[in-house]
Amino acid sequence: MTFATILVLAAEEGHGNVALETVGFGITAIVVFAALGLVTLSYRHVANRHPHKADAYARAQANDTHEAGHGH
Structure with a gap:
């Protein structure tokens, strides 16, 4: 047998539905996402689980007179 004959026989073997072979990748992606x-x-x-901490932080930041931002 020649190399060309082997290639032709391998190509004729058939691999089924290529779209069906790749369904596993889609299912894996859906599960991961x-x-x-x-x-x-x-x-x-x-x-919101700790509102007392959020209130304390807001009060501490309200006393800060330095304004953040560009040109301030």
């Missing part, structure tokens, strides 16, 4: 979304959602309203 869903897990990252749950992690992101778990940090919602973290500052």
